[in-house]
Amino acid sequence: MATSIGQNVLIVEDEFIVANDLEMMLDRAKYRIVGIASSVQEALVFIDKQKPDIVILDIMLQGQQTGIELAKMLANMVIPFVYLSANSNPGTLEEAKATHPYGFLVKPFREKDVLVTLQMALYRHAHSLETCIRKEQSLKIALYDIFSQRGEWKQKMQELNQLFDPFIPHDYLFAGLINDQDVFPMLGVSQIGRDEYQHIGVTELAGLSGFSVQELGLILPDFFLVNSGICQGSDFGSLKSSNKFVDLLAGTLRFGASLVYQLQLSQGLVFLISFFRRQSDGFHTEHLALLERLKEPLMLTIDRRIAFEEIDKLRKRLEEENHFLQEEVKTNIEYGEIVGASKSLSEVFKKIEQVSAIDTSVLILGESGTGKELVARSIHNRSPRKNKILVKVNCAALPPSLIESELFGHEKGAFTGAIERRIGKFELANGGTIFLDEIGEMPLELQARLLRVLQEKEIERLGGKDCIKVDVRIIAATNRDLEKEVGEGRFRLDLYYRLNVFPILLPALRDRKEDIPLLADFFGKKLCRKVGKPFRGIDERAMIDLLQYQWPGNIRELENVIEQAAIVGDGQGLLTLGRQLINKAIEPGGAQGSTSGGGPKTLLEIKQLQQQTEREHILTVLKKANGRIRGKNGAAELLNLKPTTLESRMEKLGISRSNI
Numbered sequence: 001m002a003t004s005i006g007q008n009v010l011i012v013e014d015e016f017i018v019a020n021d022l023e024m025m026l027d028r029a030k031y032r033i034v035g036i037a038s039s040v041q042e043a044l045v046f047i048d049k050q051k052p053d054i055v056i057l058d059i060m061l062q063g064q065q066t067g068i069e070l071a072k073m074l075a076n077m078v079i080p081f082v083y084l085s086a087n088s089n090p091g092t093l094e095e096a097k098a099t100h101p102y103g104f105l106v107k108p109f110r111e112k113d114v115l116v117t118l119q120m121a122l123y124r125h126a127h128s129l130e131t132c133i134r135k136e137q138s139l140k141i142a143l144y145d146i147f148s149q150r151g152e153w154k155q156k157m158q159e160l161n162q163l164f165d166p167f168i169p170h171d172y173l174f175a176g177l178i179n180d181q182d183v184f185p186m187l188g189v190s191q192i193g194r195d196e197y198q199h200i201g202v203t204e205l206a207g208l209s210g211f212s213v214q215e216l217g218l219i220l221p222d223f224f225l226v227n228s229g230i231c232q233g234s235d236f237g238s239l240k241s242s243n244k245f246v247d248l249l250a251g252t253l254r255f256g257a258s259l260v261y262q263l264q265l266s267q268g269l270v271f272l273i274s275f276f277r278r279q280s281d282g283f284h285t286e287h288l289a290l291l292e293r294l295k296e297p298l299m300l301t302i303d304r305r306i307a308f309e310e311i312d313k314l315r316k317r318l319e320e321e322n323h324f325l326q327e328e329v330k331t332n333i334e335y336g337e338i339v340g341a342s343k344s345l346s347e348v349f350k351k352i353e354q355v356s357a358i359d360t361s362v363l364i365l366g367e368s369g370t371g372k373e374l375v376a377r378s379i380h381n382r383s384p385r386k387n388k389i390l391v392k393v394n395c396a397a398l399p400p401s402l403i404e405s406e407l408f409g410h411e412k413g414a415f416t417g418a419i420e421r422r423i424g425k426f427e428l429a430n431g432g433t434i435f436l437d438e439i440g441e442m443p444l445e446l447q448a449r450l451l452r453v454l455q456e457k458e459i460e461r462l463g464g465k466d467c468i469k470v471d472v473r474i475i476a477a478t479n480r481d482l483e484k485e486v487g488e489g490r491f492r493l494d495l496y497y498r499l500n501v502f503p504i505l506l507p508a509l510r511d512r513k514e515d516i517p518l519l520a521d522f523f524g525k526k527l528c529r530k531v532g533k534p535f536r537g538i539d540e541r542a543m544i545d546l547l548q549y550q551w552p553g554n555i556r557e558l559e560n561v562i563e564q565a566a567i568v569g570d571g572q573g574l575l576t577l578g579r580q581l582i583n584k585a586i587e588p589g590g591a592q593g594s595t596s597g598g599g600p601k602t603l604l605e606i607k608q609l610q611q612q613t614e615r616e617h618i619l620t621v622l623k624k625a626n627g628r629i630r631g632k633n634g635a636a637e638l639l640n641l642k643p644t645t646l647e648s649r650m651e652k653l654g655i656s657r658s659n660i
């Protein structure tokens, strides 16, 4: 029976002597009097502040309202109350009865009667159906809150354990989703003291039982086969002998009874919640019935949680994609067009044109700084995949230990530090293109995995069991001589053949000197704009130096030289070089380079070369624009010139429509 110790009582009585008597009486019986109110209004203030466990109330009170009206409010607030009245008028009694009081005491009262009535009322209230419903309602709300909020699943398990304890007393709670996603992995929690918990999941159980996590992982699926229901006494014994996981769990933690409940969610997922007790008769059918009643709200909230986790994952992916896209936008603006009109570069353009639309792998070869990345982007931007993502991976910049997870992703726990699942660049590039820069630096073991992706078009995350289909176009680039690498055993021959379906060889800048004036002009405009100075052209002496230099760093080096010139220049006259360019012997290490030296020597030769280059460039662009000068995609727009300026340049260079 409920005990009086510490129970809060509110007395609602307008006769001072009666109220005082009651107060002394209840005080002796160890109740706590939270207040004495003489009107309904006063009573409501006490109720609001003190939250009494029970109210003793008179019917006739000070003020407009009677105790009966207060009783109706108390019923709504689920606070038990007992009438104390001298009023035995049948009409009033009927009215009072209709409020379903927990007792009715007639004045004058005996101490014993008051105390027994209060005890009975408190006991009945604690077990009344209404209270149960209310408690269950708050359980549902609390469950909803647990699953709605983001946060650590371990913490959620602790809360779940605490919530269920008053409804289904237990020693251990084991719950989770049976699925291949790690939305809510199987976790266990055991209460070891007041507000003290121990998490005993599969890892901890392995430690306690002496089995390895892998061994436990093998028998865990046995547990998923246990049907919903209570198992205790001899039934629990049978369950142990037929189910290896239950046997190990019960043996390690000394359990004698279980209550398992499986909840079928949408998309074929199952939420499993199970309770264990040390005693062998701890569970009742009403516990199972409670879980049945919670089924619907639990299903809805867990489904919602899964949906949220999915959204979180997608958002994360979008953030990652967005990061790449921003890089894309930045680089797109920076790169603009591929500048050059030399014969060798025209060959490259032709190849880009040929291969872009075909969904084949491309291997771009060339010394460092020759524009391999620019070509890769250009192929992607002209391909049917142009609206999808282009993901760049620099194989040389990643530590070998990370390349694999960077490319293929990893599952949570795949290695130390893999605290959550991460998708790799291949998955990220799905539907688009992956640009594997410096492919020659890829470790041999990974080359085998890459070959599999190329052949089977599927990847496997590190630590994962399933293969994931990916639709990715591969563009690889290297400044190494891959044939030599193959010969020396550093690159797989089969992979080389796979990648080398369509090779594009970028010429070294020293082998297409005629592009230097155009490039210098292009970078001069771009970089002067960047540093906020006008560009008035390149000084003739500077141009001779540029043309005579051998450019071991190729276009990247030229860009740097012009940038330096733009920075140090005063912005008043023609651009002069900020430093001297000294030719050193070119290392044969530069993959496909040759060292043909000797550019134009005299100013006249330079002028002629410049004009020739400009003529070729304009012709190339005119061809690209199908001979159109004006309008959208016309040659003037492509060259960023006014149509009239272009026409006068054409006239000066002797270009007529018949040349196109």
Ligand SMILES: Nc1ncnc2c1ncn2[C@@H]1O[C@H](COP(=O)(O)OP(=O)(O)OP(=O)(O)O)[C@@H](O)[C@H]1O
Pocket (backbone or CB within 6 Å): 334, 335, 337, 338, 339, 340, 366, 367, 368, 369, 370, 371, 372, 373, 374, 375, 437, 478, 479, 555, 556, 559
């Ligand atoms: N034809 C070109 N027209 C304009 N700019 C170019 C051209 N080729 C290269 N560049 C510029 O030169 C720089 C180097 O180019 P890119 O990074 O594409 O070279 P890469 O061959 O990929 O170099 P690495 O092998 O070192 O990665 C970039 O800033 C790029 O914009």
